[in-house]
Amino acid sequence: MALSSDQSSRFADLLKGHEDAIVAFWTDAVAASLRGRLSHAELHRQTSELQRGFQSAFGGGAQDVGDEAAAELRAQLSELSSARARQGFTATETAISVFTLKDAVLHVLDQGEGTDAAALREYVAFSAFVDRAGLFTFDSYARAREELIADQAEQLLELSTPVVKLWEGVVAVPLVGTLDSARAQVVMERLLETLVETGSPYAIIDITGVPAVDTQVAQHILKTVVAARLMGADCIISGIRPQIAQTIVALGIEFGDIATKSSLADALRHVLRLTGDKVAQKPLRREG
Known part of the structure; x- marks a missing residue:
């Protein structure tokens, strides 16, 4: 049942004429539903503000x-929904407001002269x-929460795929957790950007923290290696544990001439040999 223009006008007068009483009662009712979680x-x-919005x-x-x-x-309703979503209130609590x-x-009507059929x-x-x-x-709240969750997921995705510069000419990508298509794309983009920025000829992709390697994960890694090679960088894959090695063999996955190492330490030693860096071989100086 929609309001008529005359009814809208009368309710505008009602809200304006009893603004203080309506706001006071409304505030107390909302406060009771939120149980003191907002002042x-x-x-x-x-x-x-909402009362004036309805009145307008x-x-x-x-x-x-x-x-x-x-x-x-x-x-105003959209702004309220977004604020309540960020503050952790539920959709029901927001709609009740x-x-x-x-x-x-x-x-207010009950306080008047009486209530007739009209x-x-x-x-x-x-x-x-x-x-x-x-x-x-309610709908605005749901959209705000979805956008918030999507933003947080994107931020977590970026945080979970760091590219670290180990020393001049060598970068590393320590992967932790499941490597899906979306994350693999982020890994590839961040690695290629870092290779361009640093001009590094070597990159270590460490999968020690990846719980399992299947055909899809292996394909993502191979695509990243190929993309890095096109940028003039060689990749070394580290973290090939015995269980992962057995899985790779069973799946018939071929890494070709890509260097693979069982641990990050082995990969670092391999890169040191390739670069001719003697840092790891220098003895510690003893003082005194």
């Missing part, structure tokens, strides 16, 4: 939350409007 002052500010929407003749006259209200406006308006019909229409506003808030 009363902050909730009062939020409900005051009704004053502009909005009959539905999707109307142009309710654009400012939708922006909107739905309780109906209780506040009903409270007033009840108007309240039902108003209630439906608020329900749709609550559902819009």
